[in-house]
Each structure stands twice: as structure tokens, then as C-alpha cells.
Amino acid sequence: MTARHLIPLLAGSAIVLANQAFGADDDTVQRGAYLARAGDCVACHTAPGGKPFAGGLPIESPFGTIYSTNITPDKKAGIGNYSEAEFAAALRQGERADGANLYPAMPYPSYAKLTDDDVHALYVYFMQSVKPVAEQPPETDLGFPFNQRWGISAWNWLFADADTFQPNASYDQLTDRGRYLVEGLGHCGSCHTPRGFAEQEKALDGDSEDYLAGANLNGWWAPSLRGGDDGDGRGIEGWDSQAIVDYLKTGRNAHATVGGEMTSVVANSTTHLTDKDLMGIAQYLKSLSANPAGDGATTADQRQQATDETAAHLQAAKNLSDGERLYIDNCAACHLDDGNGAERVFPPINGNSLANADDPTGLIHTILAGAKPPATPTIPAQLPMPGFGWRLSDDEVATLATFVRGAWGNDGGAVTADQVAKVRASIDDAPLDKAVDPNGELNHDDGESHAANGAQ
Template structure:
């Protein structure tokens, strides 16, 4: 799995005092069932299960290995087991971990845990989450392996300075004059949803350049682990990205992983499957309204002219006039059946390639990954069918995959730069070893 900056790293949870254990137990016995149920919903909104569950493992028991720029981080057990998990955390220790990045033993958590976002959580939501994790989650007595983080990043004391510079421990406050719906959307996006962890550019010390919409950098897009996390700013003039989506388009995408414009790929697949597809329609509408309220600044590459217009590309492909155009020929052979000559695909089934943000991203790694390894839509309550795009790494050489990606990034008015065979080879090296993605050698 690729590095995810919203990953919750409650590393090395130490045992609290006997008094703390008693307080935690009292909290478990006294929790209202409706409070536990509400906490379960909030845990969905925070997507806690995605990072704290290993493949094939028990929910929240940790053990998921994640490659980061600083080494391998292993997710921790956040079940209420008193030794392997957080069963001895008091409510205040639980709150400090979420809001301030402080472990029960007083040590700093790594800022890969999105506590700068969780700092915005209300006391009421902290209470509900605590009730859920202490009473609604099954204890698992499994201690995950230790993380292997390189020096000096394994020195937790240095994080205090990082927190002083970049962490904001202020609770969420609605903007002046903000409607109830917009305030709810802002609270979910900035807080539990921690959307900025992936979609906001990072600074020199890997801090989010903005934690809320007071800065236009907030949610303006970032590349993480080779996947482009596009701008979520859907307001202002223009039709780039979410600007061209309606609020209902955003709701449908978050609820099902697909809409008339696009289909989810990469890390966002897990977010939709485990989190946003389980939110209420009111909350999804609030998120959509908030994202549509954020003006988007036009980028230079969005105004760059493409070599071919949508009509010219469609005419060329329809006539199969691809002599001397290897990328176009490869598109006809491998992609045209689903994405069609107009590149628009089929709504809610095969995503459009026209103006697609993954296709036009500065870093083509995500597009190349999809070409080589394929993609699968998540099964969600609203759309249970898990439609899949097949992988083409087994049949395309590095040079062919590069030609195909280059064609798609320059066709139908798209404005992406050319892709090299070397870039494709780098992506192929990152794919799982058990996946057959090497092009066949027909000379054998």
C-alpha cells in the first residue's frame, strides 16, 4: 500500500496508570448505546479502519505496513485491549492523542497521524468516539510489529518543535455568516475527513501549507505516493476539475465512487469504500456545498492549448487514421471498446478521459499505474457492483505503455506532457511481485 499522510499512528501505546484504567472501565460501562452508535458513524467519517486494519486482519487491530519517505510505518492496535491496544486510555488521554498528537505516556505521536485536523473536533464528538472505541469495538490482543523509521525521524522529542510551528490545537469555529450546511461541510472536511492531508500541498518540513480555507493553498492538490490528489476547490469561474461538477455530482462520487465525469482510482478507492459511502446524504450534501464554495485559482497548464481538439481526435480514431501514430493505434487496440473514440466512456461505468484530472496531472504516475495494473471500483451500498478495468502491463512494453499514456494525455484537448519509457519502468517496479505485469517476450 502507498504512503497515506492521513494514517493514524498511535505508536507504542503505553499502559496508563491504575487510576486511568479504572476511569476507562467506568467510561465503557456507562456509555449510552446511542452514543456508541454515533461514535461508530464518526469513526466512518474519519476512515479510521483503513489505516488500522491489516489486509486480512481484524478491524482496528493495526499491523498495516505503509511505506513513507522516512521508512516503514506499521499501524497500531486501537482496539480496547488493555495491553496491545488503547483499553487503558482515559477519555482525556484519548482526546490528547486525537487533538494534540500526544500518547498516553506523554510521548509525541508522529504527525503522519492527522491530529492537526482532528484538533478541530468538538468535545461531543470526542466523547462519542471514545464511547465507540471503548465499548463498540472488539478487543484484539495482537501487538503489531514496530515501525522502522530512520534516524533522526525516530526521535519523537523533535516533534514538539514541529507541533509549535505547524499544529493548530484550536477547535472548529464556523465562519461569520456561514450557513448551517456550509459550517457542517467545513467541519467534516477540515476535521474528521482530514481531506487536506492528501489534497493540500506540503511544505519543506512535510507540513500542510494550510489547515483551513483561510489560505487559497488549502485543498489545491498534491501528489502522494505517485497518485495525484486533485484540487477539491470547486468554486470560481472556469470548468476545471470540480468546477465542472455540480453538488449532486460530488455527492454521487463520494457515495458510489463514480459519476458522469469520473470514477475513483488509487487511494481514494478505500476512502469511498470505508468512509464516504456510509455517510448520510445530508452530510454528503454539506461536504459538496462547502467544496463548491471554495474558489479555484487557474493554473498555467489548464490554459495550455492541446495539439488536437476533441472533434479532431474523435474523427481520427473513428476513421482509424493512425498511420505513424503508435499511441493512437494502441488506444484503438486496447482502450477504444470502453472509452470510445470520443474519449468520454460510459457514464458511471467507464470514466471519461476528456479533461480528466488524473490524465492531465503533472505527474503521470497514477495514469501509468492504472494502465499497467488496472483498477476496480469499490462496492458501495448505493452501487454494489465492483466494476473493473483490466490490467495491460502483461501485454504492453514500457515503450508501448508510454506511447499510449502520451497519446491520452494529449488527445481530446488534454494538456499533459509526454510520458517516457523510463517513467513506465519506474512504476512497474513498484507493483506487487505476484502481479504479472511484464510484457511477454514473443522471441522465446
């Protein structure tokens, strides 16, 4: 044996090699790669189990199924023939190279804010560092009238004429950078801003109180991200900036653990952002005035009193209702009698935005199918919440969910067995937690056998 064999292999060497092949400016490529993370391009432009950026992910919209496109630099199937100007038009105006309109599932109304510099870096990254894939994703074929892409021009005229980002001197530099990321590449509003009659986001920037005010996403409540201090505590109002950074960086903080669609956003996008950018995002969100508290909103004191009452009743374990019994048997081991869980490990359901949402779909889904936080670079631990669908009937889940939505200071309202049955029928096996490595390999978490990476 020789010592030479023990020379370390550099992780990430694949990227370096790919860049050299094109003679690209490494800094620009890396900046582009980072921006692609910030925009989470890979999430929509990769089919489950598919090659990164090769498209084909079916996206359900109110108008039918839209398939994401191949944005690898393949000249036929992808965007290999796009000039930088054509790339920019697609990104910012939703305009394909052939002049047709993209469906606004592509968040070009947000990407319109991108600076020329950043568009350039993204272009260089996609053209020179992403591996071309020759696979043609399925064509999107919406029924009439939505298959008439020219109609989108009118929609664009009405809703999408946002300008390139303009610095705002009333914010400090870091916060303004956060505003750029949130309103632009981060396209947070796609899920968190309520939509209007034409499925348009009601606002594209913080000038409006509708912006990031919370929205229903296929039944899951995407909570308000307006972080000001005087809301009813069901969004991120009570979180300080560092808590927001922790959530985006690691998928968990003292208040919550990521679930639903946001799981992949953390895994594929936000965990890869710098702490500084995340702090900018946090500060910007904290600068947005909170949603006005609703009628009948409770005070912190009232919620604490209600928490103590529920916890005491569960501990005494006398005259328990069916919902309380189900909670003790299935949930209390981790979430505890006070519903507060264990900091950063088991999330609180007491005061949880998903548990209290008007639409209980997200809560039901989580009870039935469980949830799993992403493995992030700083917090790789994955402590899955198991699904309970295999052992609880629709009736039992409804009873349990009704208890959870009314226990402690929660006020989510009752759940019916019919609602549970509907969610149960909709659950497929598509995991929400799989991270995609844009360098080419799916980041498998487990499996029977893996070849040694780079051993060849």
C-alpha cells in the first residue's frame, strides 16, 4: 500500500471539473448556482426520481395539470439554444424563445425583479454547469380556453408588470437584500400570498397588506409571513429574526418544524443560503406589519390558562373524552400534555398554524401520513413523525384532530370523518422530504445498496 492512495478526494470535485470543461468564470458559475438555489428552480423543474432540471414535474393548478419544462442546456429538449436575452425574457416576462407565453405557474411575476447581473449569472450557470438532459417532459395540455397561451398576455398585462428591483433607502442594506430575495428569486408569495379571482397573487411586494398574508395551498395553510409584533401569534409574529434564520437553515426552531411543501423548500433552497442572506430575509419579514388580529383573538395570558387547563386534565386522566384518549395514546409521548413538544426536536402543536388553520387538510394529512424534517447540513437529524393512518379510522382521526384543534388555546374548529376520508384518498406515496442534488445524484437517505461515491 502506498500513502498516495490515501490522498483525500475533494467533495464537490464534480462541479469543478464541469466548469473547467467550459472554461467558465468560476465565480459567476458559483454565484449562478447559488441563485438557482435561492430560486429553488430544481424543485419544480425536476420530476420525482428524475434528472435535475430535466422538468416533467406535474403541477396541479385550478386549470389543469401543468408539466414543468426541461431547463437543462440540451439544445433540443432543454434551453440550450436560448440566448441570454431569451433566457432573461423567459425568466422575467414568462416569454418563451418562440414567443409563446409560459403559464404563470412559473413565478416570472416575481423573477421580474431580478437584476441583470443575477440573470447573467444564472444563465452562465445553466448553460455551462448544468448537465444537459435529452429527455422531453410531457407537454402541458390544458383544456380550452386555458390551452390558448395568447390569453396569458392579457393576464400578464393585468397582473405581472412588476419592475426590476429598485433599492429602497428606508431599509438598511441587509434588510433590503432580504427584500430582494423574498420578493424576487425566493418567490415566497407564490405560496404565502392570497390569490385573487384570476389566480393572481394579490400583491407582489410589501407595499400591500395582502403580501405574504397567508394562503391556502391545495388545502394546506401556508401561514402569514408578515412578522410584525402585534398579530394573533399564528404566523411568525412571535418569532425573532434568529428563529426565522434557524427555521430556514435547519427546518426547525423553538416554534415549529417544517412540514408539507415547505420541507422541500428548506431542503433544496433555503438551507443552502448564507446566514447573512437568511438574516436579511428574516429582517425583511419582521419589517412587515402583522395581519390584524381576528375577531375573538385571545391574549397570551388566556392561551396560557387554556394550556394549563388541558395539560392538567390530561395528567389527571379522569373522565377522558375519546379525543383526549387518542391524544394520550398516539401523540403525547412526543408533543406532551401541554402540546408544546420539545424544543427543536418535537414541534409544538399548541398554537401551531397548521393545527389552527381554517382548512384542516394539512393537519389531517400529517396525522395520517406523518412528516419528516429534511436532513440539512447543520442539522442532519431526521426524526420522522410516523403516520397514524394505518392504525386510526377516519372517525378516530376526526375525533383526534378535533381535540387537537380545540385543546390548549387552539381554536381550529371541528373535523369530520368525511374530511378525513377525502384526505386519506388523496395521499399518494410521493415523499415530501427528498432533497435533490443539482450536481446529479439524488441524495438517497437509505436503501439496500449504494455504490461507493467516487470510488471509481
